[in-house]
Amino acid sequence: MSVRYNPVIPIAFIVLGVGNFVLALVLVQSGGSAGFSLFLGPLLALLGVLQLTRSYFEFDPHSRTIAVKALIGPMSREFGGAKGGRLHVNGNRIMWTRADGQVKKVPVSKFMARGDQWRAVLAQVG
Incomplete structure (x- = not known):
């Protein structure tokens, strides 16, 4: 019997990851520095997608x-x-x-x- 992840958690990870990445891009466009957020956003979104599929x-x-x-x-x-x-x-x-x-x-x-x-x-x- 295979037990899947609770879907609330990966969906929250995907929303937070995409939101973090978009805000980091806006910050970079306005001349700020958002180096870590450019990495963290896609990582959170990837973890969310993996939890939905595994x-x-x-x-x-x-x-x-x-x-x-x-x-x-x-x-x-x-x-x-x-x-x-x-x-x-x-x-x-x-x-x-x-x-x-x-x-x-x-x-x-x-x-x-x-x-x-x-x-x-x-x-x-x-």
Whole structure:
């Protein structure tokens, strides 16, 4: 099951990025200096577009594994399943109890995920 990003966040990034870039161009046209904003605006817009097109994380109910994918690049981290330990729910957080008994939070949050998909994963994990 693939969980996508909450669409509010990437849309806000795109609006802020484009707005920042346009204001930087206006500032440069009027004779000012806006060097960092010329870089920051497109970067924010790019991050927003990537969040709209990529999945936030994937949950495999058969192996009970969560795979968190990097926003930029091919890097991926896995929790639970073959890595040892088990996943469980504590409130609205997904926790990972490792094979040595140490409990850690899985680095995914309700705020960043789409609500219906988040609830579906919580139901399957719990």
